[in-house]
Amino acid sequence: MARSGADSIPAELRQKCSQCSLQELCLPRGLHVHDLERLDSLVLCEGPHHAGDVLVTAGDRFRALYAVRSGSYKSHTIDYEGREQIWGFHLPGELMGLDAIHPEHHLCTLTALDTATVCALPFEKLSEIAGELPKLRSQIFRMLGKSLSEQTTRLREESAEARLAGFLVDLSARLRERGFSERDLHLSMPRRDIANYLHLTAETISRLLARFQSDSLIAVDHREIHLLDLSKLMRRAHREVVET
Amino acid sequence: MARSGADSIPAELRQKCSQCSLQELCLPRGLHVHDLERLDSLVLCEGPHHAGDVLVTAGDRFRALYAVRSGSYKSHTIDYEGREQIWGFHLPGELMGLDAIHPEHHLCTLTALDTATVCALPFEKLSEIAGELPKLRSQIFRMLGKSLSEQTTRLREESAEARLAGFLVDLSARLRERGFSERDLHLSMPRRDIANYLHLTAETISRLLARFQSDSLIAVDHREIHLLDLSKLMRRAHREVVET
DNA sequence: CGTAGACTTGAGAGTCATCAACGTAAGTGG
DNA sequence: CCACTTACGTTGATGACTCTCAAGTCTACG
Numbered sequence: 001m002a003r004s005g006a007d008s009i010p011a012e013l014r015q016k017c018s019q020c021s022l023q024e025l026c027l028p029r030g031l032h033v034h035d036l037e038r039l040d041s042l043v044l045c046e047g048p049h050h051a052g053d054v055l056v057t058a059g060d061r062f063r064a065l066y067a068v069r070s071g072s073y074k075s076h077t078i079d080y081e082g083r084e085q086i087w088g089f090h091l092p093g094e095l096m097g098l099d100a101i102h103p104e105h106h107l108c109t110l111t112a113l114d115t116a117t118v119c120a121l122p123f124e125k126l127s128e129i130a131g132e133l134p135k136l137r138s139q140i141f142r143m144l145g146k147s148l149s150e151q152t153t154r155l156r157e158e159s160a161e162a163r164l165a166g167f168l169v170d171l172s173a174r175l176r177e178r179g180f181s182e183r184d185l186h187l188s189m190p191r192r193d194i195a196n197y198l199h200l201t202a203e204t205i206s207r208l209l210a211r212f213q214s215d216s217l218i219a220v221d222h223r224e225i226h227l228l229d230l231s232k233l234m235r236r237a238h239r240e241v242v243e244t
Numbered sequence: 245m246a247r248s249g250a251d252s253i254p255a256e257l258r259q260k261c262s263q264c265s266l267q268e269l270c271l272p273r274g275l276h277v278h279d280l281e282r283l284d285s286l287v288l289c290e291g292p293h294h295a296g297d298v299l300v301t302a303g304d305r306f307r308a309l310y311a312v313r314s315g316s317y318k319s320h321t322i323d324y325e326g327r328e329q330i331w332g333f334h335l336p337g338e339l340m341g342l343d344a345i346h347p348e349h350h351l352c353t354l355t356a357l358d359t360a361t362v363c364a365l366p367f368e369k370l371s372e373i374a375g376e377l378p379k380l381r382s383q384i385f386r387m388l389g390k391s392l393s394e395q396t397t398r399l400r401e402e403s404a405e406a407r408l409a410g411f412l413v414d415l416s417a418r419l420r421e422r423g424f425s426e427r428d429l430h431l432s433m434p435r436r437d438i439a440n441y442l443h444l445t446a447e448t449i450s451r452l453l454a455r456f457q458s459d460s461l462i463a464v465d466h467r468e469i470h471l472l473d474l475s476k477l478m479r480r481a482h483r484e485v486v487e488t
Numbered sequence: 489c490g491t492a493g494a495c496t497t498g499a500g501a502g503t504c505a506t507c508a509a510c511g512t513a514a515g516t517g518g
Numbered sequence: 519c520c521a522c523t524t525a526c527g528t529t530g531a532t533g534a535c536t537c538t539c540a541a542g543t544c545t546a547c548g
Contacts, residue, residue: 079482102389127382131375138345138371144388145346151395158443160536190494199402201537206496222495222545238323404504434526445505450528466513466527 015045015069015119025093025177026067027121027139035133042125045069047117055096055110055118062100064120068092071116072188075099075108076196086197088150089113089189091174095143113188163198164208165237168218172227183230187223212236259289259313259363269337269421270311271365271383279377286369289313291361299340299354299362306344308364312336315360316432319343319352320440330441332394333357333433335418339387357432407442408452409481412462416471427474431467456480 017028018036028036047069049055055066058077068090075096076086087108090096100106101123130137168185176182187194191202198205209225212218217233219226227233261272262280272280291313293299299310302321312334319340320330331352334340344350345367374381412429420426431438435446442449453469456462461477463470471477 081482099389099392102386102392127378127385131378131381134371134375137375137381141371141384141388142346144385144392145343148343148346148388148392148395151392191496192494202495203497203538204536207536210496238325435528436526446527447506447529448504451504454528 015043016040017043017119020069022067022069022093022178027065027095027136027143029139031133031135031139035136038129038133039121039136042122042129044120044122045117046120047112049112049116049118051112051114053112055112056106056108058106058109060100060106062097062104062106062123064122065098065126066096066110066118066120068094068096069117069119072113073110073116073118074113074189074193075110077108084196086193088147089171089193089197092178095147098144098147101144160198160200160204161208161211161236162238163200164194164205165212165217165233166239167194167198168225168227169230169234169237169239172230183227185225185227187225259287260284261287261363264313266311266313266337266422271309271339271380271387273383275377275379275383279380282373282377283365283380286366286373288364288366289361290364291356293356293360293362295356295358297356299356300350300352302350302353304344304350306341306348306350306367308366309342309370310340310354310362310364312338312340313361313363316357317354317360317362318357318433318437318441319354321352328440330437332391333415333437333441336422339391342388342391345388404442404444404448405452405455405480406482407444408438408449409456409477410483411438411442412469412471413474413478413481413483416474427471429469429471431469 017023017026017039018033020026020028023029023036028039031039044064046055046066049071055073070092072092073090073096074086075088075090076084079085087099088096090110096110096118097106097108099108126140130140171185172182175185191205194200195202195205209218209220212233213220215232217227217229217236219228261267261270261283262277264270264272267273267280272283275283288308290299290310293315299317314336316336317334317340318330319332319334320328323329331343334354340354340362341350341352343352370384374384415429416426419429435449438444439446439449453462453464456477457464459476461471461473461480463472
C-alpha cells in the first residue's frame with residue numbers, strides 16, 4: 001500500500017502495457033507498439049490486495065484511473081443511512097475510477113473481492129499523453145462511453161428475474177472476452193452483493209437461482225454457476241438472442 | 245433539417261460559443277477567449293425543432309455531439325418489445341449523444357419536447373481540437389464523467405416517492421444553475437414520460453404529486469409545479485439537505 | 489468441534505402495477 | 519360558438535411481485 005517517492009520506482013512495480021496479455025481489452029487497445037511504450041512509462045502496479053482490501057475510498061482525491069490486472073473488485077458507496085450501494089463488479093482489463101474525473105474526487109470506494117492487482121494510471125500524465133495520441137484519446141472516450149452505456153443497461157430490465165438473468169448473461173460475455181469459459185461462472189461476490197447491485201435482496205437472488213435451476217437454465221453449486229441454456233437465459237433477460 | 249454541403253455554410257447557422265450566454269454551463273466552460281474561437285469554427289446550429297421532432301434516431305452513425313441551445317429534449321430507446329425507455333431530459337447547455345462515442349452509433353433517439361434548438365459539435369474535429377487544448381479535453385472528460393454519475397443517481401433511491409422527489413429536486417437545481425427560479429418548475433414532458441424515466445407508471449406519478457401536494461411540499465397546476473418546501477422534498481428524496 | 493457467516497426456504501405484508509372509469513384541456517370542423 | 523375528437527391526467531379497486539421477518543441448514547475455518 002505504501003509507496004516510495006515518485007522518482008526511483010522499484011522495477012518490480014513498473015508494468016508494461018506493451019507486454020500485457022490484456023492489451024486488447026484494456027486502455028491500450030488499438031495503439032501502435034511505439035505509442036504503447038509511452039504508456040509503459042506511467043503505469044504503476046499496485047497490490048496484491050486480498051478480499052475486502054480497499055484500494056480507493058469514496059472522497060479520496062482523484063489521482064489515477066485503475067485498470068484491473070488480475071482478480072476482481074467492486075465499486076460501491078455508502079449512502080446517507082450507512083447502507084452500501086454497489087455500482088459495479090470489475091474484471092481484468094476493466095477501468096475503474098472513471099466516476100472521479102468530473103468531481104475530481106472518487107465517488108465510489110473500490111474494494112477487492114478476491115486476491116487481485118491493479119495498474120494505476122496517473123490521470124494528469126495520462127491526459128498529457130492523450131493530447132498527443134489521438135487513438136489513446138478516443139480510447140479513453142470510448143471507455144467512458146462504455147461505462148455510461150453499461151450503467152444504462154443494468155436496471156433497464158424491470159423484473160427481478162430479468163435483472164438477474166441479465167447479470168449472468170453479462171458476466172458470461174465478459175468472461176468469454178477474457179478467454180474463460182462462458183458457461184462456467186465463478187461468482188467472487190456473495191449473494192448479498194449481487195442483490196445490492198441489482199436492487200434486490202439476497203433472498204430473492206436465492207429464490208431466482210433456485211427457479212432458474214429447476215427450469216434447467218443453470219446448475220448452481222454454491223458460487224459456481226454452470227449455464228446450461230444461454231439463449232433461454234438471454235430471453236429471460238429480455239435480450240436479443242444474438243452475439244455482441 | 246436539410247443542410248447544404250460542408251463548405252459555404254450560411255452565416256446564420258454559424259453560432260459562436262464565444263458570444264453564447266450558456267458558455268459557463270456548456271462545453272466551453274473554463275476555456276480562454278482565444279481557445280473559444282477555435283470552437284466557434286466548428287459549431288453548427290440546428291433547428292428550431294418542435295415538440296416531437298426527432299434530432300437523432302437510435303442507430304444513426306455518430307458524427308457529432310449536440311449541446312442544447314434552447315428548449316429541451318429527451319433521449320430514449322425503443323426496447324425489444326417496442327416499448328420506450330427514457331434515459332434523460334436535457335436542458336440548455338447540456339450535452340447529448342455522449343453514449344454514441346463508444347459504439348460509434350447512437351444508442352438513443354433524441355426528440356424535442358418543445359420548441360428547441362441545438363449546437364452540433366462534429367466529433368472528429370472536436371477531438372482534433374481537444375488534442376491541442378488540455379482544458380477542452382478535460383472538459384469533455386468531465387461532461388462524460390458527469391453523465392456517468394448522473395445515471396447512477398437516478399435509480400439509486402428505491403421507493404417511488406424518493407425517486408420522484410429526487411427528480412423534482414434535480415430539475416430545480418438545474419434550473420437554478422441556468423438562472424431560472426428554483427421553485428417554479430415547468431414540466432415540458434407528460435406524466436407518462438416522467439414515469440417511464442423513473443421506472444414507474446403515470447398513475448403513480450399522479451398519486452405521488454397529489455400526496456406531495458396534500459403534504460404541502462408542492463403546489464401542482466397541470467405542468468406547473470411550485471416547490472413549497474425544498475428541504476423537506478430533499479429529505480423525501482433521501483438527499484443531504486445541502487447545496488451542491 | 490464449535491462458531492460465525494453465508495445461504496436457503498417459508499409465511500405474511502406492503503408497494504406499486506394493472507385495469508377501469510371518469511374528468512379536463514386543446515384543437516378541429518361544422 | 520359548439521359538438522366532437524384525442525391526448526393527458528386523476529382516482530379507485532384489485533392483485534402480483536418482491537421485501538421483511540423468521541427459522542433452519544450448510545460451509546469454512548479456527
